[in-house]
């Protein structure tokens with residue numbers, strides 16, 4: 495649904511429980527329809543109108559989209575309406591349009607999308623389904639989120655696989671060299687993040703997938719930060735699986751994700767869950783012997799049972815919201831703010847250690863840094879006291895700070911954090 499004034503007025507009665515200011519914000523959203531036009535990344539009036547579509551409190555500066563993306567009003571409203579419909583009329587199901595819509599959004603086919611609750615679930619389906627034997631090697635980074643570390647460490651514990659690791663370099667080419675140098679005859683999987691949670695560097699996933707393919711290695715991508723941050727074409731990327739979510743850069747409902755599994759790879763990736771929707775409907779316990787049936791002829795083989803219908807309606811609304819503004823416009827604005835943040839941090843010279851590369855292709859919305867001589871937790875607490883939300887990054891001993899900005903942010907919000915750094919150094 496595209497947003498316009500008529501839609502706003504029609505929906506206003508449904509959300510009568512909202513406060514006046516929230517209603518005003520809803521009205522403002524009618525000014526953000528782009529109809530495919532290019533919006534300048536520094537068009538502050540346009541982006542200010544976009545901000546009015548979010549219930550974000552004016553008291554807080556939210557610079558932590560990497561953890562989760564706040565949803566705009568239309569998403570919240572869609573969830574509310576879907577719950578009302580379901581509970582009023584007893585509808586069952588209703589999420590059926592979501593895999594197709596998600597597929598179109600990320601450049602895949604509908605039969606390649608499995609719905610999940612989060613990235614962690616998608617990674618686990620991929621990790622436990624890929625055929626591995628003791629001694630087989632899996633390549634990870636030293637910057638993994640727990641969600642892409644523990645599944646593989648658990649397989650090491652249970653099946654004796656071997657984990658090899660590399661630290662992402664400051665250039666994409668050098669990162670590729672590091673991965674290539676780890677490959678041996680036993681390498682079976684490269685399980686790399688698209689964008690690590692630590693410092694938000696954009697890794698050269700397409701080249702990584704090409705390298706993997708050339709060597710007969712599976713490429714299982716942790717795409718937590720990909721969907722919504724940038725236009726995606728997973729067929730073009732060439733990965734075997736891509737686990738992502740709707741609750742970060744897609745600004746969708748929390749607890750919704752999806753796993754892309756390349757169609758041909760579905761014959762290799764074993765499904766381990768069974769239930770409503772995961773087979774071709776031929777199972778039968780009354781025959782003798784019992785009838786097993788085949789797996790569903792799609793990625794539905796990886797998820798079954800009752801789904802969060804209302805939340806998936808919210809996912810559909812999140813895609814509509816993104817497309818109302820335009821994914822390319824969003825990406826440009828996100829990049830602009832990420833670039834602005836880097837420049838402000840670099841003004842401090844040697845007093846700030848910027849951990850995110852400045853190479854154009856390797857940077858986007860997220861920046862990681864340390865402040866020389868200032869404990870990262872102390873600065874994190876100072877931000878919280880001043881109602882600025884950033885993230886501390888204790889993962890893998892990195893002990894740094896992370897700022898992540900989305901379309902609802904502006905440069906003055908970044909400046910607020912910069913002012914706190916000035917007081918701290």
Ligand SMILES: Cc1ncc(COP(=O)(O)O)c(C=O)c1O
Nearest residue numbers: 612613614639641690691718739
């Ligand atoms: C790179 C990365 N991978 C995986 C995850 C886990 O995501 P989820 O909480 O949706 O399972 C996150 C969450 O922040 C992440 O940043």
